[in-house]
Amino acid sequence: MPTAPQPAQLTDIIGSLRRHWPVVAIMAIIGLILGVAASFAIPAKYSATTTVSVNPMNSQTLSASVDSARSVSMPTEKGLATSRKAAVAAAEELQPRYSIDADRIVKSTRVEIPEDSLILTIHFTGSSPQQAAAGADAVAKSYLLVRRTDAASEIDRLVKAANAQIAEIQADARKQAYASPIAQRSLRIQADALGTKLAELTNFDLNPGQIMGSAEAPTQRSTPGPVALGLAGVFLGLLAGIPIALLRKEEDSEIGGVDGLHAIGDQIVLDGTKDSNRADTWDIAAFMLKIPTEIGVDGPFMIMVDAEVGSGRSTTPGQELVDALSRRGRAARFVDAGAINEGKISRGWPADKKRITWAGEVIVIDTTHLTSDANKVALATRSDAVLLARSTADDAAALRRLSGLLKSKGVDVALTALFPPRQDMLAANR
Structure with missing residues (x-):
């Protein structure tokens, strides 16, 4: 089931303006030129x-x-x-x-x-x-x-x-x-x-x-001069440029490679776009995650895995990580957060009682099917590590939004694993 669209966040707006600042600048310059030109075209009064x-x-x-x-x-x-x-x-x-x-x-x-x-x-x-x-x-x-x-x-x-x-x-x-x-x-x-x-x-x-x-000859014109009309043109250009920048279709609406992820601000990116088998990428991801050798009995080691929903995928990213950990000799429990009542998550799931039952285990919580970014962030704050699984065809704007929310709560992304689009993977396996 596709995730519901999330409301735009302030970080999205700022990020979009930062990415498309040339559009805003060009509109401001056009407004300046038109304003100055209008001051010469309008007869002085x-x-x-x-x-x-x-x-x-x-x-x-x-x-x-x-x-x-x-x-x-x-x-x-x-x-x-x-x-x-x-x-x-x-x-x-x-x-x-x-x-x-x-x-x-x-x-x-x-x-x-x-x-x-x-x-x-x-x-x-x-x-x-x-x-x-x-x-x-x-x-x-x-x-x-x-x-x-x-x-x-x-x-x-x-x-x-x-x-x-x-x-x-x-x-x-x-x-x-x-x-x-x-x-x-x-x-x-x-x-x-x-x-x-x-x-x-x-x-x-x-x-x-x-x-x-008696009237005295005025020293200044009553109609706006080049400076006033130029500033007015800049202002109108900004008014026009900002909405255009915000509404402009993202040229990088798809992540488009490791550079795109680094531009979002992720610190560690695992590039698996050249791997013909996703399992190879997940094996490396399981190796790169810093999971303690021994986990104390006071609680579990929780890993949150989040990915964009993809069609034609029989195994969820969280299960793929569990399988990779198993291949490395580490037992892990898979939990699909999409099957948990979201109200329960927002109220503090997993509770201490649940964490006690998971004590000493590696718990992989898959948030792919959660519809609320706020709940994803809530689970991230309760996890020991956060792994984002994305393909080059995923929506970069959605990833920026989630990354901004995680950063606002002080959550560091331990690893971002980058995969090729699903159709590219199918073609490689033929």
Whole structure:
């Protein structure tokens, strides 16, 4: 039965990134090149700022108080500053030095209102520092001009309407229908009210405000430069490169020889890929394992053997080691950990009671059919020696994962025996 896939461990991720670091590096370099190239492809933009103080328009120019600010709607003034009417006036203001149409001015203008103030902060984005500064000042002047012009037009309309009403009252006063004292008095009251209104309109403050701070040509561009875009490109390259490196199919998904095992970090590797008979390799493995000549009665000498599950194999690797030990005159007991309840293993199998019954024996525990790497590691920590049996066709990623887990628990692999793929072995025996 095939082993269930195990979740990726941190050691797997780090190992995969270490093995495929050129992929990550190449993606980072590509991102850097694209970022720097984009900085030259994107037109440079500069932003300049002009501040305008908005004056509350009223008929008491000398006695205007702070309360008059309530008569100013700053969101309305912001809309006026960014309106097409102001943009058309700004385009005329910039002629003939800069040929910028009203639509572009609208898109290039941004207005902010500091909280609880009668201040408009006008930002203008241009293709050069000088154009940005000129554009910000032009928009500010145009806003003030449009505001004054609109106010003056409204005053003229109201004055004309009031004069027309006064003329109508004077005409009515000469009519016989209004000859009575009461009618004449009513007409005089209306005329006096219109006269007062005309006086107020005549004294109306048409000062729209003033520019508090003219724009200065910026020294730095507002769009990202080569350094910023280059760093952003490196970051995006890393974001793209790391997943590619992690998901990239392992070129060495098969172990591929002794060098592959040494790259994983195993200290001792027995290369049996040239042996036509697996028994020869196991005989050498039994010789290389440091098994005491005499085993005390206080407990057994436990050897954990782990291998990848292979098809067409009638004898398990653990039994092959037992047979090799027998050929060397050492009796050994074979235990298939796959037949033991995994919950029992996780709780501490083999218990002291079981170890006592094995006292003085060599116990070979085969974990090939265990589905949990955690249980394999648990048994490894309770064993006196760990032997890994792998073929060049086995999954190197799975071996790296298990090796990393063993190392994290301080377990040293006594020996790794390397075998040829099963089909190669069958061909050699024909």
